[in-house]
Amino acid sequence: MAVSDHVDLPTFMEGVRKRNPHQPEFVQAVQEVAEDIYEFIEDKEEYHAQQILRRIAEPDRVVSFRVCWEDDNGNIRVQRGYRVQNNNAIGPYKGGIRFHPSVNESVLKFLAFEQTFKNALTGLPMGGGKGGSNFNPKGKSVREIMRFCQSFMTELYRHIGADVDVPAGDIGVGGREIGFMFGQYKRITNQFTGVLTGKGLEYGGSLIRPEATGYGAVYFLANMLATKGEDLVGKTAVISGSGNVATHAAEKIVQLGGKVLTLSDSGGFVHDPDGFTQDKIDWVKTHKTHRRGRIQDYVEAFPKATFHEGKTPWGVPCDVALPCATQNELLGEDARTLVANGCKALAEGANMPTDLEGVHVFKAARLLYAPGKASNAGGVAVSGLEMSQNSERRAWKEEELQQMLKDIMFGIHQSCLTYGDQGGGYVDYVKGANIAGFKKVADAMLAFGVV
Ligand code: NDP
Numbered sequence: 001m002a003v004s005d006h007v008d009l010p011t012f013m014e015g016v017r018k019r020n021p022h023q024p025e026f027v028q029a030v031q032e033v034a035e036d037i038y039e040f041i042e043d044k045e046e047y048h049a050q051q052i053l054r055r056i057a058e059p060d061r062v063v064s065f066r067v068c069w070e071d072d073n074g075n076i077r078v079q080r081g082y083r084v085q086n087n088n089a090i091g092p093y094k095g096g097i098r099f100h101p102s103v104n105e106s107v108l109k110f111l112a113f114e115q116t117f118k119n120a121l122t123g124l125p126m127g128g129g130k131g132g133s134n135f136n137p138k139g140k141s142v143r144e145i146m147r148f149c150q151s152f153m154t155e156l157y158r159h160i161g162a163d164v165d166v167p168a169g170d171i172g173v174g175g176r177e178i179g180f181m182f183g184q185y186k187r188i189t190n191q192f193t194g195v196l197t198g199k200g201l202e203y204g205g206s207l208i209r210p211e212a213t214g215y216g217a218v219y220f221l222a223n224m225l226a227t228k229g230e231d232l233v234g235k236t237a238v239i240s241g242s243g244n245v246a247t248h249a250a251e252k253i254v255q256l257g258g259k260v261l262t263l264s265d266s267g268g269f270v271h272d273p274d275g276f277t278q279d280k281i282d283w284v285k286t287h288k289t290h291r292r293g294r295i296q297d298y299v300e301a302f303p304k305a306t307f308h309e310g311k312t313p314w315g316v317p318c319d320v321a322l323p324c325a326t327q328n329e330l331l332g333e334d335a336r337t338l339v340a341n342g343c344k345a346l347a348e349g350a351n352m353p354t355d356l357e358g359v360h361v362f363k364a365a366r367l368l369y370a371p372g373k374a375s376n377a378g379g380v381a382v383s384g385l386e387m388s389q390n391s392e393r394r395a396w397k398e399e400e401l402q403q404m405l406k407d408i409m410f411g412i413h414q415s416c417l418t419y420g421d422q423g424g425g426y427v428d429y430v431k432g433a434n435i436a437g438f439k440k441v442a443d444a445m446l447a448f449g450v451v
Pocket of ligand 1: 170243265329377
């Protein structure tokens with residue numbers, strides 16, 4: 001008779017650490033999810049017997065490949081490319097492509113693992129994946145970026161497809177890079193399919209995709225505040241990052257009546273005591289995205305602001321906070337500072353920006369705290385809607401998509417309440433998101449048997 005491998009959480013995590021040496025980000029992401037899932041499956045023998053969590057924490061496959069390209073000076077450059085296909089139990093693999101020097105297997109495995117739960121939470125049929133390269137787009141000419149994207153896709157194309165795996169953008173990959181990669185895919189395969197999302201509107205992209213992650217995070221924040229009878233009007237917000245997610249989160253905060261005090265980049269943060277208006281946010285978008293400039297230049301354009309070199313913005317007192325830059329940018333100490341300064345709510349725009357210690361601080365303080373897999377799911381949700389539009393060969397109107405995004409974020413919030421309500425007015429959104437995402441994927445896996 002088969003005996004179920006019903007190991008306890010520390011033993012399970014010991015195994016994860018052993019099987020994934022030198023992959024701290026991946027181990028951290030699994031630990032955060034396993035803490036909640038272990039409690040949930042305590043009395044559910046089937047999940048144990050079928051080793052469901054162990055299987056979700058083992059990617060279906062990790063593809064690693066060489067990417068050669070030639071720079072403008074004729075030098076041959078060699079980068080490493082990856083695609084991590086974590087789980088396709090509920091739909092084709094789906095998740096962004098990141099170009100950043102910090103990209104390695106651990107980072108992409110953590111992102112693909114998180115993406116699996118996030119995509120399930122949206123209610124759309126999408127599995128979890130993630131990819132990228134240690135290529136650094138900073139300081140590269142447009143033609144160098146084009147050559148790199150083409151070389152990257154020359155290998156990636158054989159692992160993806162509209163019903164197989166549908167990548168999108170992420171850090172360092174915006175509309176321009178998606179265009180270069182889509183062009184190369186089409187050239188190699190001679191097929192025009194919805195194989196990437198985040199495409200330009202002229203060739204199958206969806207309205208509001210660029211705005212969706214930041215806007216969605218703010219909708220989620222507003223949903224959390226509403227459980228306390230509050231809204232964003234007059235609230236001060238501290239935001240990190242100055243890329244796609246951060247600038248659109250800032251824009252939506254301003255639209256809903258809040259005041260944004262900070263934005264940042266890897267060089268430090270800018271504090272504008274007068275608040276970032278739409279004009280100032282537009283300046284940041286143009287400066288950071290189109291001119292590839294530094295956030296510190298903001299203080300020359302708007303002299304009342306101050307620049308804080310090498311610092312993160314978590315020491316600036318605020319009502320709400322949105323970390324929108326990168327993983328592990330908000331540590332335990334920062335979390336304690338935010339709580340001590342009276343921060344009421346925090347929604348993660350980035351993936352895993354808060355370290356485990358910080359997560360525990362927020363939980364202990366009973367903060368309204370949304371993990372990225374719930375609050376930043378708006379981007380992939382609209383990517384899912386882009387896939388639907390591509391399949392139908394039509395384009396929905398902006399108002400329709402705005403409403404769908406709001407409804408999806410509301411639905412994710414409801415799912416978190418279902419599994420995260422701890423009574424006494426406290427909702428553990430981390431637990432709610434982990435369990436709701438896990439249950440959907442796990443139940444599909446049970447239906448497939450041992451595969
Ligand atoms: P962008 O490339 O547009 O912007 C990234 C921003 O983060 C830049 O301001 C960058 O500064 C800053 N940053 C990057 N690394 C660091 C670092 N080590 N320390 C401090 N700041 C840093 O990326 P996105 O806005 O698209 O992505 C931001 C986060 O949101 C990521 O975690 C991503 O995974 C997540 N996300 C994105 C989605 C999307 O739709 N784009 C969807 C869901 C999640 P600098 O210019 O100096 O590098």
